[in-house]
Each structure stands twice: as structure tokens, then as C-alpha cells.
Amino acid sequence: MEDGEFNINLTIVGLGLMGGSYAMALKEKNKGHIWGVDLDNNTLKNAAEMDIIDEGYSIENAYIPLKKSDIVIIAIYPEALVQFVKNNVNNFKKGAIITDVLGIKEDNISYIQSILGDSAEFLGGHPMAGKEVSGFSNASKNIFNNANYILTPTVKNKKDTIEFMKKFIRSIGCTSITEVTPEKHDEIIAFTSQLPHVIAVSLMNTKSADDIKHFVGGSFRDATRVAMINPDLWCQLFMRNKKNIIDSIEEFQKSLNQIKGFIKEENVNDIKQFLKDAASKKEGTV
Amino acid sequence: MEDGEFNINLTIVGLGLMGGSYAMALKEKNKGHIWGVDLDNNTLKNAAEMDIIDEGYSIENAYIPLKKSDIVIIAIYPEALVQFVKNNVNNFKKGAIITDVLGIKEDNISYIQSILGDSAEFLGGHPMAGKEVSGFSNASKNIFNNANYILTPTVKNKKDTIEFMKKFIRSIGCTSITEVTPEKHDEIIAFTSQLPHVIAVSLMNTKSADDIKHFVGGSFRDATRVAMINPDLWCQLFMRNKKNIIDSIEEFQKSLNQIKGFIKEENVNDIKQFLKDAASKKEGTV
Structure with a gap:
């Protein structure tokens, strides 16, 4: 594989502006499967038709792709994120890396890491990219180009996971990746x-x-x-x-x-x- | 002449970001002369070499183009504007239209109109266009495209002058032109x-x-x-x-x-x- 390419099975939860953009940016870099999970069937259908996900799943069926995914990118609201992890705590693949895209970290991360235990590893991420408009229809693979990206590791994160995520993030176009604690973030x-x-x-x-x-x-x-x-x-x-x-x-x-x-x-x-x-x-x- | 074209002799005082952009935008629309006045000889030289002004003059020699100009666009700082009009009150062509580009109106306009008397007509103008950088080197004919433009007529302005200025402003690319009093502006x-x-x-x-x-x-x-x-x-x-x-x-x-x-x-x-x-x-x- 070329530099910046991956062969990973991954699930993106929430195909809004950020999740949709992530799927678009990753589709070109990743040889493995990309599955989508969303509340909205039309979004899943569109994303599959655009060939940026291989298959779409409802929230209830999220366990199907989660069980096979090495990476899970959760791009939903703060309250929904916590709920989603709680509901799927037994559905993540052993050793999977879970990340998010949210602008708040401390509260969520300490809680999520405590309920996950050692089954899967949550590493907080925050792409400083976005648009003033939301939703899948506004997603674009280009929003990450030259954007800042923040990772918020805690003592629970492995060094290898952080290094892997940095490579992963660079591949979608982000140039400056900074590590800080969730508190500082x-x-x-x-x-x-x-x-x-x-x-x-x-x-x-x-x-x-x-x-x-x-x-x-x-x-x-x-x-x-x-x-x-x-x-x-x-x-x-x-x-x-x-x-x-x-x-x-x-x-x-x-x-x-x-x-x-x-x-x-x-x-x-x-x-x-x-x-x-x-x-x-x-x-x-x- | 085509719609939006002019055959006017005009002087632009101050070839900074706004004055320079004005010269660039007008050069394509105006068959008459465009003269430039600036403190900086290099700017005048550059503007002449770029063929966006016909000739450049120092502040001291401003009277030479002013005496022949039907329109004078003054694109300098507030204090300098008042001083320039004061120093050149006898140099404007009889009936010339003088306008500015400044973000403040009330103070300047009442004073300027009072010292000009009936010799020339000052009509305040404010293109809502700009850049975060200043100076001639950042000027561009495109900054007026689709920009708002405000005119601030007073009882001293003729209806014909206002109508003429609107046509003039539309020709450089501004689409919405609004009239308000200097106070309201x-x-x-x-x-x-x-x-x-x-x-x-x-x-x-x-x-x-x-x-x-x-x-x-x-x-x-x-x-x-x-x-x-x-x-x-x-x-x-x-x-x-x-x-x-x-x-x-x-x-x-x-x-x-x-x-x-x-x-x-x-x-x-x-x-x-x-x-x-x-x-x-x-x-x-x-």
C-alpha cells in the first residue's frame, strides 16, 4: 500500500456534516470496508449509492458492523455519543479504536473510558474543520484539508494507538495534529x-x-x-x-x-x- | 458607448487598497482620463506602468488634474480628507462631483460641504468592500463585485448627481446601492x-x-x-x-x-x- 493508505474495516456512526465528510475523505484512502450507521434511512441510501459507504445500518443494527470494525468514528451529538457507547458496550470488536469528533471532551471521555474498560479503546479527536451548515448534503472530503486536528489522549490510551490515529488523520488531509489532555482541550x-x-x-x-x-x-x-x-x-x-x-x-x-x-x-x-x-x-x- | 461605460476625466486621490481598486475597476469602463494623486511616488509609478492611471501627481501638484476632473474620488484617511479638500477648495473644476469612500460621514460631510459652497458638489459614498490587508499592492478590481454601496446625500446634493453616481457605482460591480443620511450611515x-x-x-x-x-x-x-x-x-x-x-x-x-x-x-x-x-x-x- 502507498503511504497514507489503509486496509481497515471501519464504521462511521452519524453521517452528518462531519461523519459524511469523513466517509468521503476515507473512501479514497481505505481499501477495507466502510460501513455507515445513521438514524436516517435516506442518508444511508444516498451514501451507499454515492459509494462512500459499503452498506448502511440503523442504530438498532449498529452491532452488525461494530463487531467487525477495527476503527469506529462516532460523529453524533454529545448526549447521543454517551448513549451510543453505553448501548453498544458489548458490540465493539475486542481492541477496536473508537474516536469522536466533538468540541467537548472531559465529561464524555472519562465516562466513556470507564464504561468501556479494556474491551475497546476510546481516543478523543476533534477536527477543527466544519461549515456553518450541517448535514450529509453539505459534507465534503475537502473540509479536512490543512485543518488543525486535536487528539485528547488520557492515561488509558496506548502510544501505538495515538501514533496510528495520527497517520490516519494525516491521510484525510489534516496537517497539524496536536495532543492535549481532555481538560486542556x-x-x-x-x-x-x-x-x-x-x-x-x-x-x-x-x-x-x-x-x-x-x-x-x-x-x-x-x-x-x-x-x-x-x-x-x-x-x-x-x-x-x-x-x-x-x-x-x-x-x-x-x-x-x-x-x-x-x-x-x-x-x-x-x-x-x-x-x-x-x-x-x-x-x-x- | 455601451451601458455602464463612461467618458469622464477623473482623479483618484489616494491609491491605497480602495483608490487602487477603484482605478482598476474604472479603467475598463471609462474612456476618459484617469489621473492619480498619492504621497508615494512609487505607487504612482507602478499604477502608471500598469496602465490603470494615465499619469500620477504628488499632493502638491494635485491642482493640475483636479482642474480638469469632472469626478474626484478621494480615498484617504478621515483627517487627511478634510485637509485635502480645504487645501484644494479653489482647485476643483466648477460643478465637479467629489466623493469619498470612508466609513464615517456626518462630521466630515457637513464641514466639507460648508467649505465647498457651490463651487463643487460633495456626495459621500461608502463601498462596503475591503480586505483585511491594505495598500495599493492589495488592490483588485474585483473587490466591488456584488458589494453593498452606501450613498449619503444631504440637502446640498442634486438629484441628477445622485442618479449619475448610482450608474457609476453599478458599473464597477456593486449591486445594492442604498441612500441614507450621513447621520443614519x-x-x-x-x-x-x-x-x-x-x-x-x-x-x-x-x-x-x-x-x-x-x-x-x-x-x-x-x-x-x-x-x-x-x-x-x-x-x-x-x-x-x-x-x-x-x-x-x-x-x-x-x-x-x-x-x-x-x-x-x-x-x-x-x-x-x-x-x-x-x-x-x-x-x-x-
């Missing part, structure tokens, strides 16, 4: 992902959209791109990372109050320094 | 443009960029795109629209505090409603 992601979502929806809810339609340019459009949010998913993410999100909002509020103060006082020097600092930090980040 | 733009910039720089200044490099995805990247800000220009914009910007920040702070409160209280219903409202407003805006 949740703390940083509250700032780099959940806070921009909170800001986008707050900005959108400040004024009537009708009044501003013809007055928006790129800055407003970009700041609110993710306001096209999936309410159920993000409500769960907010609830499960509550403390970190509140902390991030409050840190941001301090920074916002600082520049507001400078503007109020017409403190030109401090405004310029604030803008210069932001510009140079931005240059170092993206 | 400044109030709305504080929200749709200056606030997203304030948010982007505040977000950037919240945490060390080094700590988050490998943890950013699209939402953070987009929310901070405009943090690559031009400190001098934006400091002037903030100072000249201070009251509206403070009001916009405070309205946004209320909205942000609202969702923070819902998250703190784990008020799932209100969080979901807040997200749903934001998503449907966003859908109606872009």
Missing part, C-alpha cells in the same frame, strides 16, 4: 471555538436583520458566519463546557471593556497600541 | 463595520496567540480576520464616530450578557431560542 476550545459562536449569535441578536441588510460588508459577514448555528448541538456543547465558556466570555468582556474605555476617553495612544497588538497576534496565529 | 456602520472590528481586536487581545495556534478553526479565523487592522485609519474612524461605536458596543454587551446568563442558569430553552433567532436573522441578512 475543553479550556482552549471554549475560547477558540465556542466563544466565536457565542459572539456571532450575540451580534446577530443585537439588531434587527432587516435594518442592516444593505449595510453589511465582509467584517460583519465573517463575524456572524457561524450564527447559522445548529441550536441543539451547540446548546449541548455549551452545557457540557459551561465553566470554561463562562470564563472565556468574561475574559473577552474584559478585553472589550478595555478598548471601549480607551475609545470613551479618546485615549488615542492606547487605542493604537491595542490595534497593533491585535494585528501582530493575528499575524502569528493563522 | 454613521449609526448603522458603527454596528455593521466598526463593532465587528472592535470585537475582532478584543478577541485577539484576550489570549496569547502562541497558546491557541493549533486550536483555531474557521469560526475563530473568521471572527478575527479583520484584526489585521490598520491602526491609524481605524483609530481615526473610532474617534470620529465615538458615540455610535460606544452605543453599538453596549448594545452588543447586553446581548452577550443575555446568552451568558442563560448559559450560567443552564436555561436550555432560552439558549435554544437565542440560537434559533440568531440563525434565522443571519439567514435574512447575507
Whole structure:
């Protein structure tokens, strides 16, 4: 096999934006089977017809592909993830690697690893990729290209598993893979992902959209791109990372109050320094 | 001449991102002369070599093209704009239309119109187009494509002038042209443009960029795109629209505090409603 190719039997649970994109990206790299599990029969049918999965299964029949899968990628909401693992704890293949794609880790991972015991290995994963739209119809194999990917190993994860997952993730196009603890992940992601979502929806809810339609340019459009949010998913993410999100909002509020103060006082020097600092930090980040 | 073509002698003052883009976009549409005025000789030389201006002039020699120009597009910083008009008040061709591209209007326009008297007509304009980078080297004729454009006529502007400017603006690619008073412009733009910039720089200044490099995805990247800000220009914009910007920040702070409160209280219903409202407003805006 060429570098970046695999021969693995795997199951993707949840063929939404992330799961569907994963299936599309993997289909080209993997010589083994790819099975899909979803609540929606039409999605399973479409995915099979597009030949990005070999066969689709309902949640009730998930045990059929799970028993044969070396890798299981679970791409469903936080509450559903925990429930799915609980319901299928005896259906995973001995030694299988299970991963997820969620933006919160700590809560879920400690619980999931405790119920799995030694039967299968759960390694948390978070592709920093996405779109402002959701669902299988918006999936694309390209969303992983050059994206950051975070792995959140714990003491329960084997070194080999982590190394294998890194190769696996690189094969779908991610270039920067970082390892942090689930705790640290949740703390940083509250700032780099959940806070921009909170800001986008707050900005959108400040004024009537009708009044501003013809007055928006790129800055407003970009700041609110993710306001096209999936309410159920993000409500769960907010609830499960509550403390970190509140902390991030409050840190941001301090920074916002600082520049507001400078503007109020017409403190030109401090405004310029604030803008210069932001510009140079931005240059170092993206 | 074809529809959307012109035969006008015009001067563009300031060949930065906006002025340079204007020259590029107009060169294809205008059969008359296009002259450029800039502080930087190299920019004038480059623009002439690229054949997007016929000839370049220093600020001191601006009177030479101004005396022959039916349209003058001034694309420089707020303070410089007022100074330029003041210094050249006797150099404009009788009946010339003068316009600008700035994100603040009220202060400048009342002053400029008062010093111009009846010799030339100033009609404020604001293309809602731009980039996070500045300068002639980043100019592009495409930045106006499908952009919103705002005109801010006052009682001093003739109906014919407004109609002419609309045709002129449509010819460079803008599709939605809206007329509002300078006062209303400044109030709305504080929200749709200056606030997203304030948010982007505040977000950037919240945490060390080094700590988050490998943890950013699209939402953070987009929310901070405009943090690559031009400190001098934006400091002037903030100072000249201070009251509206403070009001916009405070309205946004209320909205942000609202969702923070819902998250703190784990008020799932209100969080979901807040997200749903934001998503449907966003859908109606872009």
C-alpha cells in the first residue's frame, strides 16, 4: 500500500456534516470496508449509492458492523455519543479504536473510558474543520484539508494507538495534529471555538436583520458566519463546557471593556497600541 | 458607448487598497482620463506602468488634474480628507462631483460641504468592500463585485448627481446601492463595520496567540480576520464616530450578557431560542 493508505474495516456512526465528510475523505484512502450507521434511512441510501459507504445500518443494527470494525468514528451529538457507547458496550470488536469528533471532551471521555474498560479503546479527536451548515448534503472530503486536528489522549490510551490515529488523520488531509489532555482541550476550545459562536449569535441578536441588510460588508459577514448555528448541538456543547465558556466570555468582556474605555476617553495612544497588538497576534496565529 | 461605460476625466486621490481598486475597476469602463494623486511616488509609478492611471501627481501638484476632473474620488484617511479638500477648495473644476469612500460621514460631510459652497458638489459614498490587508499592492478590481454601496446625500446634493453616481457605482460591480443620511450611515456602520472590528481586536487581545495556534478553526479565523487592522485609519474612524461605536458596543454587551446568563442558569430553552433567532436573522441578512 502507498503511504497514507489503509486496509481497515471501519464504521462511521452519524453521517452528518462531519461523519459524511469523513466517509468521503476515507473512501479514497481505505481499501477495507466502510460501513455507515445513521438514524436516517435516506442518508444511508444516498451514501451507499454515492459509494462512500459499503452498506448502511440503523442504530438498532449498529452491532452488525461494530463487531467487525477495527476503527469506529462516532460523529453524533454529545448526549447521543454517551448513549451510543453505553448501548453498544458489548458490540465493539475486542481492541477496536473508537474516536469522536466533538468540541467537548472531559465529561464524555472519562465516562466513556470507564464504561468501556479494556474491551475497546476510546481516543478523543476533534477536527477543527466544519461549515456553518450541517448535514450529509453539505459534507465534503475537502473540509479536512490543512485543518488543525486535536487528539485528547488520557492515561488509558496506548502510544501505538495515538501514533496510528495520527497517520490516519494525516491521510484525510489534516496537517497539524496536536495532543492535549481532555481538560486542556475543553479550556482552549471554549475560547477558540465556542466563544466565536457565542459572539456571532450575540451580534446577530443585537439588531434587527432587516435594518442592516444593505449595510453589511465582509467584517460583519465573517463575524456572524457561524450564527447559522445548529441550536441543539451547540446548546449541548455549551452545557457540557459551561465553566470554561463562562470564563472565556468574561475574559473577552474584559478585553472589550478595555478598548471601549480607551475609545470613551479618546485615549488615542492606547487605542493604537491595542490595534497593533491585535494585528501582530493575528499575524502569528493563522 | 455601451451601458455602464463612461467618458469622464477623473482623479483618484489616494491609491491605497480602495483608490487602487477603484482605478482598476474604472479603467475598463471609462474612456476618459484617469489621473492619480498619492504621497508615494512609487505607487504612482507602478499604477502608471500598469496602465490603470494615465499619469500620477504628488499632493502638491494635485491642482493640475483636479482642474480638469469632472469626478474626484478621494480615498484617504478621515483627517487627511478634510485637509485635502480645504487645501484644494479653489482647485476643483466648477460643478465637479467629489466623493469619498470612508466609513464615517456626518462630521466630515457637513464641514466639507460648508467649505465647498457651490463651487463643487460633495456626495459621500461608502463601498462596503475591503480586505483585511491594505495598500495599493492589495488592490483588485474585483473587490466591488456584488458589494453593498452606501450613498449619503444631504440637502446640498442634486438629484441628477445622485442618479449619475448610482450608474457609476453599478458599473464597477456593486449591486445594492442604498441612500441614507450621513447621520443614519454613521449609526448603522458603527454596528455593521466598526463593532465587528472592535470585537475582532478584543478577541485577539484576550489570549496569547502562541497558546491557541493549533486550536483555531474557521469560526475563530473568521471572527478575527479583520484584526489585521490598520491602526491609524481605524483609530481615526473610532474617534470620529465615538458615540455610535460606544452605543453599538453596549448594545452588543447586553446581548452577550443575555446568552451568558442563560448559559450560567443552564436555561436550555432560552439558549435554544437565542440560537434559533440568531440563525434565522443571519439567514435574512447575507
